[in-house]
Amino acid sequence: MRKVAIVSAASRQEEKMLDNEVEMMVPLISEVREETGLDQTEIGFTCSGSSDFLAGQAFSFVMTLDAVGPVPPISESHVEMDGAWALYETWVKFQMGVIDTALVYSYGKPSPGSLQDVLSTQLDPYYVAPLWPDAHSITALQARHLLEKGEISTEELADCAVRAGTVENKEQYFDQPTLADPLRQADCPTYADGGVAMILAAEGKAEELCEKPAWITGIDHRIDSHHFGVRDLSTIPSAKKAAEKAGLYKAEIDLAEIHTAYTVHDVLLRKELNLPLNPAKSSKNHPIKAETLMASGLLRIAEAARAIWNEEANRTLAHATSGPLMQQNLMCVLSGEKE
Amino acid sequence: MAAGGELAAVVGVGMTKFSATRGDVSMPGLVREAAERALKDAEMEWEDIDAVVMGKAPDFFEGVMMPEIFLGEALGAVGKPMLRVHTAGSVGGSTALVAASLVHSGVHERVLTVAWEKQSESNAMWALSLKQPFQVSINAGAGGYFSPIIRQYMEETQAPELIGCMVAFKDRQHALLNPYAHLHQPDLTFDQVVESPMLWEPIRYSETCPSSDGAAAMVIVNETEAEKSMNPAWIHAGAMRSEANNFPGRDEVNPQASRECAADLWNQAGITNPREEIDVAEIYVPFSWYEPMWLESLGFCERGDGWKLVESGATHLNGGDLPINCSGGVLSSNPIGASGMIRFAEAALQVRGMAGEHQVDGARKAMGHAYGGGAQYFAMWVVGKDKPTS
Secondary structure (H helix, E strand, C coil): CCCEEEEEEEEEEECCCCCCHHHHHHHHHHHHHHHHCCCHHHCCEEEEECCHHHHCCCCHHHHHHHHCCCCCCECEEEECCCHHHHHHHHHHHHHCCCCCEEEEEEEECCCCCCHHHHHHHHCCCCCCHHHCCCHHHHHHHHHHHHHHHCCCCHHHHHHHHHHHCCCCCHHHHHHCCEEECCEEHHHCCCECEEEEEEEEEECCCHHHHCCCCEEEEEEEEEECCCCCCCCCCCCCHHHHHHHHHCCHHHCCCCEEECCCCCHHHHHHHHHHHCCCCCHHHCCCCCCCCCECCCCHHHHHHHHHHHHHHCCCCCEEEEEEEECCCCCEEEEEEEECCCC | CCCCCCCEEEEEEEECCCECCCCCCCHHHHHHHHHHHHHHHHCCCHHHCCEEEEECCCHHHCCCCCCHHHHCHHHCCCCCCEEEECECECHHHHHHHHHHHHHHCCCCCEEEEEEEEEHHHCCHHHHCCCCCCCCCCCCCHHHHHHHHHHHHHHHHHCCCCCHHHHHHHHHHHHHCCCCCCCCCCCCCCHHHHHHCCEEECCEEHHHECCCCEEEEEEEEEEHHHHCCCCCCEEEEEEEEEECCCCCCCCCCCCCHHHHHHHHHHHHHHCCCCHHHHCCEEECCCCECCHHHHHHHHCCCCCCCCHHHHHHHCCCCCCCCCCCECCCCCCCCCCCHHHHHHHHHHHHHHHHHCCCHHHCCCCCCEEEEEEEECCCCEEEEEEEECCCCCC
């Protein structure tokens, strides 16, 4: 496989952003191009991820493309997925040997609507979506299942909430009323508007653009069944398989940036992947505190790369998820070494 | 010359019957119908597939957010990688190219790609006209958007008024040879096309595409797998380009992104004279006049000569030397998200000699083309009966 690295990233998250998507993305895209000194005409491929259902507009990404300034025309693609999958499409393009540099970006602006309800439209439109089950409620069903099966405990959820910083201590956690039984507010995400842009480069070019490139040593993604009655909700086979395929277990990791917007998902995924619970090795900006649909996954990859640039870690895992109850999962292993 | 990376070929093609309402199937049923046909054509089973790449146009067309999430199971994707592409109207073409890239890159050996739209689930005109703060809503639909651009083409080239009607009549005649086509109008006459109501001057009702339900699928494999097939369609080139919707000096009739995408494509395929070297092309023509416009932009003729090709009958399956849209084209079937992939898949069928009644005799090299947005997104490929030479 051709060696590809993340050489620059810029991101922004706020609970409610007044800027529109183009205004949000222009400074971020400009920042990564300036940091690497690359003009858009020198970038081989551009790929983005976003959702029309957040923008409330068909072809919304066409408008946002203005933030790139595609004049003259560019080689470009878009996925209706979290930007982590745009990064995957780009990584594949690198493997074809036809590009040496790429721009990847994604964004989400859920604040104009009620994301809790919007997410209901992602469910099976014939049997489930007409009931309008909201995101917290279906996650609560999964949490209840896990509790009753003895796979997790409320103590673990409370510990996770403290670790993520949604409460200061466990007493505070247990003082909260349940929001969607058994979940409390501290178990559930605060949605945020935000975006992320990054530059990728192939071996030979990456070293020119970045002092310590964050090399993608493995990347893979898998999807599970959508249907709650078909899936075993106490396990995430797609995450385990993607982690194995991405080479997670080939060596120790120093840091894991996982895209878990609920405590119950954090606890479950860590068990599934055998990830350490040591707080020093946990995400600093836990997605529970700022979940930006369509960008959170790519943001995790950006954070995992930053840890390598800052020499806080040498081998990191970034994870992205999509779909209800972590149905689809992507794993990206980064390293300061080419391996 | 080739597309880059390892060789890849199409060994399976499947399409559904296209119609205004496929009320007999659900969304999973629709995509599965096309996918099963593609697998059967490829002589493969679901477990032979390594990854699935899905494409479709805006989610508002069905009212399901990121529908690939619930459709994965119907496409045998559980436990596999699944991608969802969305690049406006060009999406069917882009999706095929992303699927091909998974093989060109050496990441996978056998990839299933599916593009679809079930427009009857929602209302496309509503979906395209959702009001946005601080934006002028033209509520004109695609026809209203493209008609001034067509008028500009007519002014620039002094094309006769009825060229568009000739294209529409030709494509509806072609559609009669394609059992999957949505519009089958055996009694349609040229005069009826001319006399049909003017919708967006100069576009008449009969010069527009229908709204369709439908899906198209392909199985794309690496060289080793392709050599097991009796008639693979080898991918010789693939290119995508995008440009901004609006900027000073933008040539909307012949966009720079279109010209540069075509130039890249011909270069990859080692083609210097497309008119001579391409035997048949499936070009994205949702409004009749886009046939002569794209013929010029793609380099099949000089600028200003596209309408002359149409007038001469060169683009007709019956007797033309550059048959265009032998399947009936977008003008006869338009499940939007799938329309680009249908073009790509029809090109593959032609070089595999499997296009049935609308087969161009001896076709060895074919082009598939799709565009989207305000004529600003482009996806194209060239497929051939022969393996590309490097």
